[in-house]
Amino acid sequence: MDKPKIVLGVSGGIAAYKACELLRRLTESGHDVRVVPTESALHFVGEATWSALSGHPAVTQVWETVHEVPHVRIGQQADLVVVAPATADMLAKAAHGLADDLLTNTLLTARCPVVFAPAMHTEMWENAATQENVATLRRRGAVVLEPAVGRLTGVDTGKGRFPEPGEIFEVCRRVLARGAQAPDLAGRHVVVSAGGTREPLDPVRYLGNRSSGKQGYALARTAVARGARVTLVAANSELPDPAGVDVVHVGTAVQLREAVLKAAADADAVVMAAAVADFRPARYAEGKIKKRDGQEPEPVALVRNPDVLAELSADRARPGQIVVGFAAETDDVLANGRAKLARKGCDLLVVNEVGERRTFGSEENEAVVLAPDGTETPVPHGPKEALADTVWDLVSPCLT
Numbered sequence: 001m002d003k004p005k006i007v008l009g010v011s012g013g014i015a016a017y018k019a020c021e022l023l024r025r026l027t028e029s030g031h032d033v034r035v036v037p038t039e040s041a042l043h044f045v046g047e048a049t050w051s052a053l054s055g056h057p058a059v060t061q062v063w064e065t066v067h068e069v070p071h072v073r074i075g076q077q078a079d080l081v082v083v084a085p086a087t088a089d090m091l092a093k094a095a096h097g098l099a100d101d102l103l104t105n106t107l108l109t110a111r112c113p114v115v116f117a118p119a120m121h122t123e124m125w126e127n128a129a130t131q132e133n134v135a136t137l138r139r140r141g142a143v144v145l146e147p148a149v150g151r152l153t154g155v156d157t158g159k160g161r162f163p164e165p166g167e168i169f170e171v172c173r174r175v176l177a178r179g180a181q182a183p184d185l186a187g188r189h190v191v192v193s194a195g196g197t198r199e200p201l202d203p204v205r206y207l208g209n210r211s212s213g214k215q216g217y218a219l220a221r222t223a224v225a226r227g228a229r230v231t232l233v234a235a236n237s238e239l240p241d242p243a244g245v246d247v248v249h250v251g252t253a254v255q256l257r258e259a260v261l262k263a264a265a266d267a268d269a270v271v272m273a274a275a276v277a278d279f280r281p282a283r284y285a286e287g288k289i290k291k292r293d294g295q296e297p298e299p300v301a302l303v304r305n306p307d308v309l310a311e312l313s314a315d316r317a318r319p320g321q322i323v324v325g326f327a328a329e330t331d332d333v334l335a336n337g338r339a340k341l342a343r344k345g346c347d348l349l350v351v352n353e354v355g356e357r358r359t360f361g362s363e364e365n366e367a368v369v370l371a372p373d374g375t376e377t378p379v380p381h382g383p384k385e386a387l388a389d390t391v392w393d394l395v396s397p398c399l400t
Contacts, residue, residue, distance in 0.1 A: 012040025183227025
């Protein structure tokens with residue numbers, strides 16, 4: 001079979017050197033990659049490097065290899081175009097249809113999915129012009145990742161950092177897997193919670209659970225590949241931040257509630273995949289609770305945590321907002337799930353049995369998605385991203 005053809009466009013930013021790692025991942029996973037750098041990109045990484053790593057000549061201008069009509073052929077034959085890094089200048093040119101070099105010509109002729117991985121200083125990313133250009137590209141069906149937060153050029157720190165190449169690769173893989181399907185979440189803002197909350201008992205101990213956050217992270221990653229702007233509220237997860245996602249790290253159930261409600265204010269959908277503690281210690285001990293010889297420990301009094309899922313469902317931040325809950329059960333899975341769906345008032349409830357091959361921390365999951373009208377959508381045992389895609393398949397048609 002022919003290898004999937006990918007065009008890696010590289011524009012002129014300092015993060016161009018990181019695109020070499022993305023190129024390596026794409027080629028080693030069996031893709032035929034052609035690098036199309038801009039002239040300014042070659043100031044950071046030379047033509048010889050791109051050619052050696054890809055196995056194809058790296059051409060910047062439409063006047064080179066004219067007999068092959070590269071400004072038309074490259075875009076026509078591509079299965080995916082990914083621009084990484086995408087500078088503010090490149091985003092502006094793409095949004096306005098300018099075509100003054102081979103990369104911008106390729107973007108105009110491409111009939112395949114297009115992914116942009118922006119990298120620039122915070123002020124440039126937040127500028128109204130850049131934000132309008134990003135909105136235009138997303139509206140047209142392009143996947144524009146949110147840049148990461150972290151160290152920028154020099155001593156600056158903020159939003160605008162190039163996402164990790166491994167995470168960009170995962171987005172590309174998912175976009176390719178969807179093929180010609182339109183990004184059905186383009187222009188939508190979705191909020192996903194993930195991980196497990198921890199309720200401090202003293203400076204050393206806490207009440208927690210086994211959730212790793214893998215299912216919530218899979219939901220975030222698949223939503224990005226389907227064109228959504230994603231906010232991930234992550235509770236105590238050690239997973240790397242997904243590319244293109246705004247990540248808010250929290251610890252406790254109260255902190256998670258605050259972050260989710262804030263993000264949900266303009267969200268089209270909220271998926272509560274986090275394992276939120278039902279209770280927290282009534283009293284926090286300022287010092288470590290000591291073990292004393294001959295004395296039994298005092299009982300730990302608990303108080304209820306806020307029910308975030310029920311609160312979201314009862315008080316929608318905007319008309320038509322879809323709320324999805326998760327429920328981990330050990331027995332009477334469907335009966336308990338149905339009761340919880342009615343009690344919480346959400347639009348969908350994903351119910352999975354906790355047990356062998358279905359434990360927290362696994363790479364795979366198996367579940368049934370319940371709807372208020374009695375509909376049941378079983379998701380067989382498989383990768384967590386398969387369950388994530390099923391959830392978005394059910395959510396997408398309901399968005400108004």
